Amino acid sequence: MSKSKMPRPTTAxxxxxxxLWSRGPSTVREVQEELNRSRKTGYTTVLKLLQLMTxxxxxxxxxxxxxxxxxxxxxxxxxxxxxxxxxxxEAFGGASHKLVMQALAxxxxxxxxxxxxxxxxxxxxREA
Amino acid sequence: MSKSKMPRPTTAxxxxxxxLWSRGPSTVREVQEELNRSRKTGYTTVLKLLQLMTxxxxxxxxxxxxxxxxxxxxxxxxxxxxxxxxxxxEAFGGASHKLVMQALAxxxxxxxxxxxxxxxxxxxxREA
DNA sequence: TGAGAAGTACGAAAAGTTTCGTTGACAAGC
DNA sequence: GCTTGTCAACGAAACTTTTCGTACTTCTCA
Numbered sequence: 001m002s003k004s005k006m007p008r009p010t011t012a013x014x015x016x017x018x019x020l021w022s023r024g025p026s027t028v029r030e031v032q033e034e035l036n037r038s039r040k041t042g043y044t045t046v047l048k049l050l051q052l053m054t055x056x057x058x059x060x061x062x063x064x065x066x067x068x069x070x071x072x073x074x075x076x077x078x079x080x081x082x083x084x085x086x087x088x089x090e091a092f093g094g095a096s097h098k099l100v101m102q103a104l105a106x107x108x109x110x111x112x113x114x115x116x117x118x119x120x121x122x123x124x125x126r127e128a
Numbered sequence: 129m130s131k132s133k134m135p136r137p138t139t140a141x142x143x144x145x146x147x148l149w150s151r152g153p154s155t156v157r158e159v160q161e162e163l164n165r166s167r168k169t170g171y172t173t174v175l176k177l178l179q180l181m182t183x184x185x186x187x188x189x190x191x192x193x194x195x196x197x198x199x200x201x202x203x204x205x206x207x208x209x210x211x212x213x214x215x216x217x218e219a220f221g222g223a224s225h226k227l228v229m230q231a232l233a234x235x236x237x238x239x240x241x242x243x244x245x246x247x248x249x250x251x252x253x254r255e256a
Numbered sequence: 257t258g259a260g261a262a263g264t265a266c267g268a269a270a271a272g273t274t275t276c277g278t279t280g281a282c283a284a285g286c
Numbered sequence: 287g288c289t290t291g292t293c294a295a296c297g298a299a300a301c302t303t304t305t306c307g308t309a310c311t312t313c314t315c316a
Contacts, residue, residue: 010303014218028263045305047264052303066312067263077230083219084230090142091211096231097241101248102205102212103227111256113225114249120229121242128239140274156293173275175294180273194282195293 006057008086009079013053015039016046017072017079020059025071134185136214137207141181143167144174145200145207148187153199 009017019034020026026034032046050070053059062069072079084099092099109117137145147162148154154162160174178198181187190197200207212227220227237245 011218012304018219018221042306043263044265044307048266048305049303051265080219080226080230081234083215084227084234087211087215088231088234090139091146091208093146094235096235096237097245098208099212099231100228100237100245102208103216103224103231104245104248104252106209106212106216107222107224109224109228109252111253114252116225117228117232118246118249120232121246124232124237124242125239138273170276171293172277172295176275176296177273179295 012049016049020072021076025069027067027069140177144177148200149204153197155195155197
């Protein structure tokens with residue numbers, strides 16, 4: 001499935017993807033235990049989600065062992081980009097700068113990260 | 129209902145809110161006609177949505193005339209902030225700078241708007 | 257070897273979202 | 287006063303997302 005027609009992950013799916021991105025390839029049990037740190041979730045719930053996500057192409061499954069191992073199909077960055085695109089259209093009418101400014105306003109950003117943003121801005125201006 | 133426990137608007141709800149923000153207080157018919165520019169939507173669909181949104185507190189309804197008039201309860205900016213907060217937690221693990229950089233990367237931002245962002249950054253540094 | 261533990265598959269219930277048909281109230285014009 | 291058009295209310299269908307019970311298989315080890 002091409003990346004562009006990939007459906008946007010739902011909330012529960014994202015929670016799972018975040019575990020996979022941070023832990024790397026994992027079993028159902030491992031994902032479930034990690035999720036339980038923040039929110040109680042039954043084993044079969046996680047299993048079912050991962051099965052559906054496999055069908056949708058959001059994750060890949062290694063079935064070579066009895067205990068299957070799942071990994072995210074798309075990178076964290078590319079999934080985030082897809083989500084941003086969605087939010088941008090849906091809630092901001094495409095006005096990226098508004099999204100940027102809200103993101104900066106919502107939460108104090110460390111100096112180091114502000115510098116990163118500045119650099120990106122510089123680079124963009126140089127290319128324009 | 130306090131702003132903080134206000135549920136995040138769904139996709140269809142957001143489409144309606146965007147009309148209300150841009151047109152100001154409007155009747156069901158007016159909202160529906162505006163929505164039809166981009167995507168065919170039945171009258172009763174819009175009506176039902178607006179009724180549900182009234183219950184949820186997302187919009188306010190003026191019933192003094194037979195033809196009711198709806199207006200958004202929260203401002204565009206505060207709703208956007210709420211959405212950004214959600215996306216930030218759900219998909220970015222709270223890393224605002226990543227959200228900012230994805231937003232900048234997704235779509236070319238006009239020079240004028242980049243300048244606005246720079247100004248905001250300057251202001252933030254001065255205050256820090 | 258057989259009892260229990262750990263795993264997958266499947267189906268369906270529960271919950272949330274979106275759509276629309278139908279009904280009855282009210283209004284406007286003839 | 288009757289007819290036609292516009293509107294709100296309601297209920298239900300269709301669809302999506304989330305949750306979990308149950309059944310069956312495989313592995314472990316006493």
